[in-house]
Amino acid sequence: MTVSFATFERLKSKGVASYKKGDYLAAKTYLVEAAECMVELAESAKTPEARRQHEEIASELIDLAKDCDQLKKSGKRPRVRVHEKADENGGADVSDWIVRDKPDIGFDDIAGLDDVKEEIRLKMIYPFTHPELARRYGINVGGGILLYGPPGTGKTMMAKAIAKEIDAPFFVISPAQVMSKWVGEAEQNIRKLFEAAKAEPQAVIFIDEIEALVPRRKSDSSTVMARVVPQILQELEGFDRKGNRALLLVGATNKPWMLDEAILRPGRFDARVHIELPDAPARFKLLEIHLGDRPVADDVDFGALCDRLEGYSGADIRNIVQQAAAIPFMEGVAGREPRQISMKDLTSVLEATRPSVRTADLARYEKFEETGK
Numbered sequence: 037m038t039v040s041f042a043t044f045e046r047l048k049s050k051g052v053a054s055y056k057k058g059d060y061l062a063a064k065t066y067l068v069e070a071a072e073c074m075v076e077l078a079e080s081a082k083t084p085e086a087r088r089q090h091e092e093i094a095s096e097l098i099d100l101a102k103d104c105d106q107l108k109k110s111g112k113r114p115r116v117r118v119h120e121k122a123d124e125n126g127g128a129d130v131s132d133w134i135v136r137d138k139p140d141i142g143f144d145d146i147a148g149l150d151d152v153k154e155e156i157r158l159k160m161i162y163p164f165t166h167p168e169l170a171r172r173y174g175i176n177v178g179g180g181i182l183l184y185g186p187p188g189t190g191k192t193m194m195a196k197a198i199a200k201e202i203d204a205p206f207f208v209i210s211p212a213q214v215m216s217k218w219v220g221e222a223e224q225n226i227r228k229l230f231e232a233a234k235a236e237p238q239a240v241i242f243i244d245e246i247e248a249l250v251p252r253r254k255s256d257s258s259t260v261m262a263r264v265v266p267q268i269l270q271e272l273e274g275f276d277r278k279g280n281r282a283l284l285l286v287g288a289t290n291k292p293w294m295l296d297e298a299i300l301r302p303g304r305f306d307a308r309v310h311i312e313l314p315d316a317p318a319r320f321k322l323l324e325i326h327l328g329d330r331p332v333a334d335d336v337d338f339g340a341l342c343d344r345l346e347g348y349s350g351a352d353i354r355n356i357v358q359q360a361a362a363i364p365f366m367e368g369v370a371g372r373e374p375r376q377i378s379m380k381d382l383t384s385v386l387e388a389t390r391p392s393v394r395t396a397d398l399a400r401y402e403k404f405e406e407t408g409k
């Protein structure tokens with residue numbers, strides 16, 4: 037059997053409509069069917085990236101289907117707020133994408149990335165803490181920042197930290213969300229989202245994996261994307277810089293060269309920050325952060341580890357620490373006397389772990405930094 041996006045859209049919207057009505061039995065059936073459909077689409081996806089996105093959508097739908105069982109049993113209303121405020125067209129309410137809770141990650145929990153932190157302070161914090169100075173020097177608030185660089189360097193983490201640092205509504209958009217929750221209603225929802233953001237005195241919109249949402253149009257195959265790309269560009273065009281409103285758009289990508297060129301034009305992402313692998317001080321901080329409250333033996337030499345961790349990303353370092361901590365933990369589980377994490381635990385894991393980012397890939401980012409493509 038070959039399935040189409042249209043079949044998927046139909047099943048998904050039936051599932052979501054039943055879910056909103058509280059008909060969880062029907063919702064579950066449709067959602068599971070939609071998920072199966074998506075799994076098939078994933079199998080025939082043209083790129084690994086597309087496949088991963090499809091799979092993510094399928095798993096979100098399965099989660100929603102599981103919710104149905106719970107909700108049916110408990111007789112409670114869905115925990116997702118959007119379903120109470122869905123509009124007459126069945127479109128999702130934008131409140132669903134606003135992160136109003138403050139996450140507990142702040143700038144201090146992120147090693148390095150000082151230029152990103154400073155760029156965000158310049159655009160969204162200092163103009164408010166120093167309004168006189170900002171007026172005097174004609175500093176505009178808001179704008180666009182593109183974060184690009186190898187995976188595992190803290191770009192997504194940055195989103196959470198910005199939400200904590202800036203006391204403003206925070207809208208997070210991920211391509212998987214756009215594809216699954218917005219399929220069929222994508223343009224309408226993007227318009228609503230930008231409208232809601234513009235109505236706030238201050239707001240931040242974070243688009244993660246933006247290359248999946250605004251890909252170069254020639255490489256684009258899905259009809260949803262073909263409609264969404266021009267629309268996002270148009271919304272960016274309408275960005276009001278001079279007004280009193282402060283709207284900050286932050287995009288993150290591991291593959292900046294895959295972005296639609298139009299989005300890189302002046303006035304859209306005027307600040308582009310290359311997020312590189314952590315330097316020595318950042319690696320030191322990463323070790324401190326991730327070894328954190330864990331019991332560490334005196335023989336652990338942070339300086340020596342730092343040297344040996346050159347070329348490893350923040351995510352690599354976190355993984356190495358986690359695996360090292362698992363060694364004494366497993367010994368403890370086996371009944372041995374609990375002990376601290378030793379230098380040997382860390383170095384043995386390090387020796388067995390390659391950096392996840394290859395040197396050849398780094399050159400690609402350098403090229404983008406120089407040429408913008």
Ligand SMILES: Nc1ncnc2c1ncn2[C@@H]1O[C@H](COP(=O)(O)OP(=O)(O)O)[C@@H](O)[C@H]1O
Nearest residue numbers: 145146147187188189190191192193350351354
């Ligand atoms: N600069 C950093 N400071 C602290 N932790 C980091 C940093 N970079 C990566 N990490 C760790 O790696 C994980 C994955 O990073 P992530 O933000 O998803 O990377 P990216 O979005 O750039 O691929 C984070 O949740 C964090 O635990």
Ligand SMILES: [Mg+2]
Nearest residue numbers: 191192193244
């Ligand atoms: Mg990321």
